[in-house]
Amino acid sequence: MSARQLLRNWALAFLTPRPLIGALHLPRYFRDWRRFARSAGRQRPRLADSYPCLGDWTTGTPFDAHYFYQGAWLARRLVERKPKALHVDVGSSVLTVSVLSAFTETAFVDLRPLGSRLGGLHSIAADVAHLPFAPRSLDSLSCLHVIEHIGLGRYGDSIAPDGSIKAAEVLASLVAPGGRLYLSTPVGRERVCFNAHRVFAPETIAAMFGGLTLQEFSCVDDAGRFHERVAPQTAAHFDYGCGLFLFEASVGSAT
Secondary structure, three states, X not given: OOHHHHHHHHHHHHHOOOXXXXXXXXXXXXXXXXXXXXXXXXXXXXXXXXXXXXXXXXXXXXXXXHXXXXXXXXXXXXXXXXXXXXXXXXXXXXXXXXXXXXXOOEEEEEOOOOOOOEOOEEEEEOOXXXXXXXXXXXXXXEEEOOOOOOOOOOOOOOOOOOHHHHHHHHHHHHEEEEEEEEEEEEEOOOEEEOOOEXXXXXHHHHHHOOOOEEEEEEEEOOOOOEEOOOOHHHHOOOOOEEEEEEEEOOOOOOO
């Protein structure tokens, strides 16, 4: 192992998953090292190969509630509906789209193209403001935990205070009559946390997609609890929750 890799391993031990918490676990790390080394025989560890993982001693499996529940929510809705053809995803978690591609042909669109080869998954490099699809042509479209970032420059996109509004207009315009848009975004006390993300009131998102009909709302609250098929007002007093919006384009509508 190179000195650079060794330094990286030790730096990460103190930075992830929670900064500096690893320092509290150093005594246990070295106690376990000694116990292992005494009985390891040919597997005796070397300091030069060490890779401390100091934040994983937990009583339960940690997870990001927003990403855990939104991926499960989208997968279940797609299994229920069975998209007619291609499902298009704009910028969601690559872990989520990799799973979706196992049961539905999926096109993943992102400003930063995904460099992978996986059956059923196609990568397209494009800006959300200039998506390569004809208006009203998509039967199934998703965009999870993305729209809140648009226009803040975080991912190399242009600075645009109205970026989320413009992105909403583009996404809504692509949904075919009878088609669906699956969207998630932070909800609660409305604000801009530059340059990380925005937080929207649920009614703001509903208004941004006024050309579509809100068919279902689910959410993750501030404590990480999932609330399925509830009223949007459920999230009105959240600080940083996750709203899951299922929109549908009416047959004969002109979004």
